Amino acid sequence: MPEPEKKPKFDLGKYITETQLYKSMFRHGYSTSDRDRALSVMTNVFFHLHPVKVRKSGARFGFTWCAGGLSFFVFLTLVVSGIMLMFYYRPTVEYAYNDILALREHVPFGIMRELHRWGAHAMIITVWLHMFRVFMTGSYKPPREFNWIVGVLLLVLTMLLSFTGYLLPWDQLAMWAITVGSNMARATPFLGHEGPGAALLSLGDIHLVTSGSDVRFALLGGRFVGAGALLRFYILHCVAIPTVVVVLMSVHFWRIRKDGGISGPL
Amino acid sequence: MIEAFKIFINSVSSPATIFTLAVIVFILFVSFPKQATSAIVMIPLLIFAAAFLAIGLTDKHFYHIITTPDNVPIVGLIFIFGYFTWYAMRKAVINDERMAQGKPTIEKEETDEKVLVFPYLIFIEFVIALAYSIMLVVWSIFLKAPLEEPANPTVSPNPSKAPWYFLGLQEMLVYFDPWIAGVLLPTFIIIGLCAIPYIDRDPATSGYYSFKGRKFAIIAYLFGFWILWILLIIMGTFLRGPNWNFFGPFEVWDVHKVVPLVNVNLSEIIFIKWFSVGLPKAWFVREAPGILLVLAYLIIPPAILAKTAFKEIYKKLGAARYAILVMLMLMMLSLPIKMYLRWAFNLKYLVAIPEFFFNI
Numbered sequence: 267m268p269e270p271e272k273k274p275k276f277d278l279g280k281y282i283t284e285t286q287l288y289k290s291m292f293r294h295g296y297s298t299s300d301r302d303r304a305l306s307v308m309t310n311v312f313f314h315l316h317p318v319k320v321r322k323s324g325a326r327f328g329f330t331w332c333a334g335g336l337s338f339f340v341f342l343t344l345v346v347s348g349i350m351l352m353f354y355y356r357p358t359v360e361y362a363y364n365d366i367l368a369l370r371e372h373v374p375f376g377i378m379r380e381l382h383r384w385g386a387h388a389m390i391i392t393v394w395l396h397m398f399r400v401f402m403t404g405s406y407k408p409p410r411e412f413n414w415i416v417g418v419l420l421l422v423l424t425m426l427l428s429f430t431g432y433l434l435p436w437d438q439l440a441m442w443a444i445t446v447g448s449n450m451a452r453a454t455p456f457l458g459h460e461g462p463g464a465a466l467l468s469l470g471d472i473h474l475v476t477s478g479s480d481v482r483f484a485l486l487g488g489r490f491v492g493a494g495a496l497l498r499f500y501i502l503h504c505v506a507i508p509t510v511v512v513v514l515m516s517v518h519f520w521r522i523r524k525d526g527g528i529s530g531p532l
Numbered sequence: 533m534i535e536a537f538k539i540f541i542n543s544v545s546s547p548a549t550i551f552t553l554a555v556i557v558f559i560l561f562v563s564f565p566k567q568a569t570s571a572i573v574m575i576p577l578l579i580f581a582a583a584f585l586a587i588g589l590t591d592k593h594f595y596h597i598i599t600t601p602d603n604v605p606i607v608g609l610i611f612i613f614g615y616f617t618w619y620a621m622r623k624a625v626i627n628d629e630r631m632a633q634g635k636p637t638i639e640k641e642e643t644d645e646k647v648l649v650f651p652y653l654i655f656i657e658f659v660i661a662l663a664y665s666i667m668l669v670v671w672s673i674f675l676k677a678p679l680e681e682p683a684n685p686t687v688s689p690n691p692s693k694a695p696w697y698f699l700g701l702q703e704m705l706v707y708f709d710p711w712i713a714g715v716l717l718p719t720f721i722i723i724g725l726c727a728i729p730y731i732d733r734d735p736a737t738s739g740y741y742s743f744k745g746r747k748f749a750i751i752a753y754l755f756g757f758w759i760l761w762i763l764l765i766i767m768g769t770f771l772r773g774p775n776w777n778f779f780g781p782f783e784v785w786d787v788h789k790v791v792p793l794v795n796v797n798l799s800e801i802i803f804i805k806w807f808s809v810g811l812p813k814a815w816f817v818r819e820a821p822g823i824l825l826v827l828a829y830l831i832i833p834p835a836i837l838a839k840t841a842f843k844e845i846y847k848k849l850g851a852a853r854y855a856i857l858v859m860l861m862l863m864m865l866s867l868p869i870k871m872y873l874r875w876a877f878n879l880k881y882l883v884a885i886p887e888f889f890f891n892i
Binding site for chain 1: 602605608609612613616617620623624636637638639640641642643644645646647648649650651652653654656657660661664665668669671672673675676677678679680681682683684685687688689692693694695697698701702709710711713714715716722725726728729730732733734735736737738739740741742746749750753757888889890
């Protein structure tokens with residue numbers, strides 16, 4: 267006996283994708299063959315930072331915690347919100363504080379500064395978390411040892427980015443945090459005027475390392491946190507350090523691929 | 533009842549007790565990782581932490597410190613890193629047990645299997661990015677970025693604090709001069725981190741969570757991260773008030789709190805207290821005991837350890853790598869050693885040569 271023909275089930279997805287409206291918007295269907303999936307990585311400049319295939323153990327969220335990828339994403343959001351802020355902020359003693367105040371007072375529901383500040387805190391946490399994961403899985407071991415060094419440098423630069431940005435609102439919190447932080451530079455051996463060995467660097471009675479020529483002076487552009495420091499920190503924060511970070515990130519991502527991808531057991 | 537609890541916590545809080553307690557908890561955690569990461573220990577611990585936070589938030593002062601906008605990330609950080617430390621250790625314990633039974637690790641079972649990045653990995657990244665974005669927007673809506681009075685070089689706030697991620701270094705200033713706490717030790721932290729893969733090189737234990745095979749590395753790293761970095765940040769942020777004095781978690785930051793400064797140098801202990809002869813005039817005579825002590829610290833333990841406890845490590849690493857490893861370890865341990873010397877003997881400096889700004 268021939269089986270009774272089953273009535274096809276109603277498929278909402280199919281119904282929608284076959285309407286004229288849908289077909290007019292999306293010319294092609296979404297194909298799920300391996301070839302198409304591979305192509306979608308290779309033909310996309312952003313996706314192709316990845317290889318086409320990865321170890322299953324390495325793709326697991328439970329293995330990587332996605333901390334490195336998230337750090338990169340947080341960096342991108344910080345670039346976007348940072349550029350927005352640059353439109354309204356002038357790095358001079360006259361304007362800096364008032365511009366920040368205006369952002370708060372004149373923008374209804376404005377959260378751009380919050381997105382940037384809390385994003386900066388979040389990036390420090392995600393970068394620490396990424397390092398923590400890489401350590402706990404032993405993923406720094408050969409052949410990835412150089413990429414670990416690049417990562418350490420990126421970690422330091424992340425904290426310096428946050429530190430230089432901390433001064434820009436030009437309020438009491440900012441100024442004194444940077445004063446406390448940069449006072450350490452005064453004590454750098456040989457290079458700071460209160461550091462051990464600085465007194466040895468002198469010609470007769472003339473000291474070569476003074477409060478007007480030491481490493482702290484170079485950092486702040488002055489003897490205290492003033493107009494010079496504000497401009498220097500602004501340029502370091504918006505141009506100099508991000509440039510170095512982008513270069514090092516390129517090396518970091520490229521080396522992941524060259525060193526054999528996300529680590530896995532031998 | 534709650535008041536009594538608060539008073540009790542305040543009265544037992546001091547850098548020495550908190551640090552010692554943390555070290556004990558740390559030693560228990562790495563000694564019994566299996567028991568420590570089990571639900572029986574972890575759930576009560578989590579409840580205790582949440583309850584402490586909840587009770588604390590009813591306290592006006594505690595609430596003020598915790599909800600200061602720039603301090604909020606630290607509270608989040610404690611829970612995030614607490615969770616992931618537990619998670620990594622749990623996975624390590626499970627993998628160690630599997631290997632002991634002759635089974636492959638969780639990662640090993642899947643390592644030869646390959647998945648397509650699109651959609652499997654892209655999907656994870658997308659969900660994480662989305663979740664983070666939502667969290668950030670919510671965080672930004674409910675917590676305003678701080679903005680205080682305009683910068684004024686003539687009015688310094690008390691306490692003046694660096695950004696929170698550098699407060700571990702600022703806390704070290706209690707025990708070391710700026711050239712050590714602010715320059716030397718941070719440099720050693722960076723160099724030490726960079727040196728890790730050149731000292732711990734065996735690729736057989738890479739790519740999966742494990743503890744048994746790399747106990748030394750993991751204990752050293754977790755100690756540095758949790759005790760010498762995160763704990764100091766917590767102390768520096770939440771428990772250091774005006775004049776960098778120590779305050780209990782529920783103690784109001786009183787500007788007029790008087791803490792006697794009774795710290796003495798090693799040279800004073802030796803020449804005045806023990807020999808009763810007064811300090812010698814020449815600095816190299818005065819500081820000779822301290823200098824010898826520091827040199828002995830840097831030379832004798834490495835030599836003895838190379839022959840005894842670290843014999844295998846010495847053999848494996850060779851002289852140069854071993855010297856670097858031990859030097860980094862000694863630098864790391866110099867901080868807790870100096871802390872305990874301060875707490876036990878009020879020791880200010882082992883070597884004090886103010887003539888050259890050289891104090892250790």
